[in-house]
Each structure stands twice: as structure tokens, then as C-alpha cells.
Amino acid sequence: MNRAIDQALRERALKVIPNGMYGHESVRLLPASFPQFFSKGEGAYIWDADGNRYLDFMCAYGPSLLGYRHPQVDAAARAQLEKGDTLTGPGPVMVELAETLVGMIDHADWVMFCKNGTDATTMAMSTARAQTGKRVVLVAQGAYHGAAPWCTPIPAGVVAEDRAHIRTYIYNDCASLEQAVAAAGDDLAAIFAAPFRHDAFTDQELPDPAYAKLARALCDRTGAKLIVDEVRAGFRLARGSSWDALGVQPDLSAWGKCFANGHPISMLAGAESCREGAGSIYATGSFWLSAVPMAAAIETLRIIRETDYLEHSVRLGDALRAGLAEAATRHGFTLRQSGPVQMPQILFADDPDFRIGYAWVEELLARGIYMHPWHNMFLCAAMTEGDIDMALAAADEAFAAVRARIDTLEPHPVLVAMAAMLEHHD
Numbered sequence: 001m002n003r004a005i006d007q008a009l010r011e012r013a014l015k016v017i018p019n020g021m022y023g024h025e026s027v028r029l030l031p032a033s034f035p036q037f038f039s040k041g042e043g044a045y046i047w048d049a050d051g052n053r054y055l056d057f058m059c060a061y062g063p064s065l066l067g068y069r070h071p072q073v074d075a076a077a078r079a080q081l082e083k084g085d086t087l088t089g090p091g092p093v094m095v096e097l098a099e100t101l102v103g104m105i106d107h108a109d110w111v112m113f114c115k116n117g118t119d120a121t122t123m124a125m126s127t128a129r130a131q132t133g134k135r136v137v138l139v140a141q142g143a144y145h146g147a148a149p150w151c152t153p154i155p156a157g158v159v160a161e162d163r164a165h166i167r168t169y170i171y172n173d174c175a176s177l178e179q180a181v182a183a184a185g186d187d188l189a190a191i192f193a194a195p196f197r198h199d200a201f202t203d204q205e206l207p208d209p210a211y212a213k214l215a216r217a218l219c220d221r222t223g224a225k226l227i228v229d230e231v232r233a234g235f236r237l238a239r240g241s242s243w244d245a246l247g248v249q250p251d252l253s254a255w256g257k258c259f260a261n262g263h264p265i266s267m268l269a270g271a272e273s274c275r276e277g278a279g280s281i282y283a284t285g286s287f288w289l290s291a292v293p294m295a296a297a298i299e300t301l302r303i304i305r306e307t308d309y310l311e312h313s314v315r316l317g318d319a320l321r322a323g324l325a326e327a328a329t330r331h332g333f334t335l336r337q338s339g340p341v342q343m344p345q346i347l348f349a350d351d352p353d354f355r356i357g358y359a360w361v362e363e364l365l366a367r368g369i370y371m372h373p374w375h376n377m378f379l380c381a382a383m384t385e386g387d388i389d390m391a392l393a394a395a396d397e398a399f400a401a402v403r404a405r406i407d408t409l410e411p412h413p414v415l416v417a418m419a420a421m422l423e424h425h426d
């Protein structure tokens with residue numbers, strides 16, 4: 001595959017962008033052949049800067065729910081753009097969108113819009129503290145809630161005081177949650193939980209209903225606020241709050257990524273019991289109230305309500321999971337496939353340093369399939385059965401190719417260095 005343009009862009013980027021790239025879309029923790037820059041996306045596909053096309057199982061790390069450049073969503077965005085986007089005050093679309101979301105999310109009596117998931121989780125934390133007058137916030141060990149000093153997974157630039165009242169418990173572990181709550185004494189402001197455990201580098205875990213109910217009960221008992229971080233999973237598991245299925249309503253929920261199908265908007269949703277706290281914090285941003293993403297969100301949410309986008313993604317996810325398991329077995333591999341099928345995590349058994357997984361996704365990439373070696377992936381509603389068949393055919397070849405060179409595989413050097421750094425930090 002030709003990568004001359006990508007390579008030239010990387011060289012230029014190195015001069016004007018620290019390390020050439022930063023954050024979750026940096027390819028430094030991906031196999032060497034993965035492109036850094038993409039020139040376009042359409043439906044379920046992305047094209048790298050050199051024009052190579054891939055069936056994209058990352059969906060921009062979540063924002064593409066219906067497929068890139070969705071005609072109806074983008075038409076709604078364009079129509080709003082003709083009228084104005086970032087103005088001196090919000091557009092009428094803001095009220096319509098807020099009403100729409102309060103109508104779709106059971107526990108939500110109000111919403112506040114922002115731009116990124118980190119804005120929403122950080123506002124959730126501040127709201128819970130403002131509402132309760134307490135300080136301690138519990139998060140599950142290893143959970144990602146964003147890139148602000150209180151929650152970023154990389155310690156550089158963070159001081160201990162930034163996290164003075166952030167404490168951890170183990171997801172799905174009732175005893176550890178009870179202990180953490182007890183240790184907080186009468187100073188507990190909030191418990192954070194993801195809809196399911198979707199940590200990187202590890203198997204995903206669906207929520208144990210007993211854990212979700214306990215989190216609710218402990219908040220009720222102490223007056224703390226239960227916050228569900230829906231940024232990654234929201235509207236991918238349900239057409240409303242992900243924990244409805246467990247019979248658990250949070251007090252606050254943070255949303256982002258996909259509810260405008262890739263247009264930049266996120267939000268905090270909350271119950272009546274948190275309205276005063278939310279109204280008391282100072283929260284804003286130059287682009288938080290821009291109208292174009294709000295118009296895109298209204299259209300995306302209509303499609304969420306009126307189509308089978310979710311059932312379709314689950315059907316395709318089921319076919320992918322079954323087909324991959326079967327192909328892996330045929331080539332003598334055991335896959336660890338976890339998480340909801342429409343947000344799959346695919347790891348290899350007996351692959352502690354990920355060298356098999358890295359080789360496999362490289363072989364897939366060479367065959368036009370973009371998969372990730374350690375982060376959960378996403379299916380979008382624009383994918384078809386034909387796409388899944390193509391992915392399975394490529395996977396079959398990729399298993400064979402990895403099998404043929406299994407004795408020559410090496411672990412990824414940056415991954416090894418980072419694991420050592422994090423271990424040292426702990």
C-alpha cells in the first residue's frame with residue numbers, strides 16, 4: 001500500500017505539532033503500517049491521505065453512529081449553516097434539542113450542551129459537588145472519563161492536588177464499591193460508572209445488575225449523585241439511558257461522541273434533584289452553543305427514534321462475532337471477544353504483549369479493514385451484510401498470514417515502553 005503522502009505529512013507534522021500528533025488519534029501505539037492522516041469518509045468507509053480505502057471499525061472512536069456524511073444529518077447541518085452557526089446567542093434549535101433529549105432520556109429533566117465528552121464529565125463532577133456540598137468522587141479503576149487533570153490517564157502535567165478527592169473502586173465489584181463509599185465518610189459527592197466496562201487493553205465487562213443497583217442505593221443512602229458516563233456507549237446500547245435496562249436511573253449522565261453523528265456537541269443531562277447545582281456552576285465555551293451541531297443532533301435523534309439503526313448494528317455485530325470465532329478456531333487461535341457486539345473488543349488469548357493482535361490488525365489493514373488491537377471498536381448503521389462478509393474473508397486470510405509468521409512476531413516497542421512507564425508510576 002502506498003503511504004508516501006502520509007509519510008510526508010508526518011514529517012511536516014513533526015516540525016509543527018508536538019510528536020507529530022497527540023491524544024487518542026495518534027498512531028504511536030498502533031502498528032507501524034497504520035496511516036496517521038485520513039482524507040475522507042463516507043458511510044462505513046474511510047480513505048487515508050494516500051487514497052487507500054478501509055472499512056472502518058473505529059467510527060472515529062465513536063462519533064459515527066449512522067455512517068460518515070449521513071445525507072439527512074448533513075443536510076440539516078448545512079441548512080443551519082446557511083443561517084448561522086456560532087452567534088452572539090444560541091439559536092432556537094437549542095431549546096428544541098433540549099426538549100427532544102429530555103423526552104428521550106428518562107432521568108433527564110434538563111440538559112446543558114458543551115463540546116467534548118470531557119466537558120460533560122467534568123461538568124457532571126462539578127454539578128454533583130455543587131449540589132451536595134461534598135468533595136469525594138469515586139471512579140472505577142482504569143475507566144476513562146476524559147483528558148482533564150482530574151481524569152487523564154497519563155500523569156504528565158498533573159499534580160496530586162488536581163486529584164485530591166478522586167478515589168477509585170473496582171467496576172462490578174460490590175465489596176470494593178462499598179469500601180470506597182465507607183472510606184469517603186460523609187464527604188461523598190458522586191459515584192461515576194460507565195454503562196459497561198469498556199477499558200482499553202482488556203476484556204470488556206457488562207454491568208452486573210447488583211453492582212448498578214448497589215451504586216444507586218449507596219447514592220440514595222449518602223445523598224451522593226450517581227453519574228453514568230454515556231460518552232462512548234450512549235445511544236449504542238439503547239435509545240435512551242443505557243442503565244434503563246437494569247432498572248437503574250442515574251442522577252446525572254454525560255453524553256458526547258455520536259448523538260449528532262460526528263458533529264461536535266456533547267451534553268450533561270440531569271434529574272430535577274441536580275438542577276440547582278447545575279445552575280450554580282459557571283460552565284461555558286466559545287463554541288458550546290453553536291447551532292449547526294444542534295441541528296445535526298435533532299436530525300440524528302430523529303433517526304435514532306424512527307429507524308432500526310440499533311437492531312441492524314446488533315445483527316451485524318452478531319454475525320461478525322460468530323464468524324470471527326469460527327475463523328479463528330480454524331486457524332488455531334482463540335479470540336477473546338467481549339462487550340456488546342456492536343461495540344466489540346477483540347483480543348487474542350495467550351497474547352500478553354499484544355504481538356499477535358498487532359500482527360492480525362496489520363494484516364487486516366493491508367486487506368482494507370481498519371480494526372484496533374486494544375481499544376473497543378464500533379459498528380455503524382451504514383455497514384451492510386456484504387461489509388461483514390468482506391471483513392470475515394479478510395480476517396480469514398489475516399489469521400492464515402499471522403499463523404505463517406507467528407514465530408517472528410515482536411511486541412510493539414512504544415507499547416512496551418508505555419507499560420513500563422505506567423507500572424513504574426503506580
Ligand code: PMP
Pocket residue numbers: 061115116117118119121144145146147194229230231232233256257
Ligand atoms: N468518557 C468516555 C467514556 C469516553 O470514552 C471519552 C472519550 N473516549 C470521554 C469521556 C471523553 O470524551 P472526549 O474525548 O470527547 O473529551
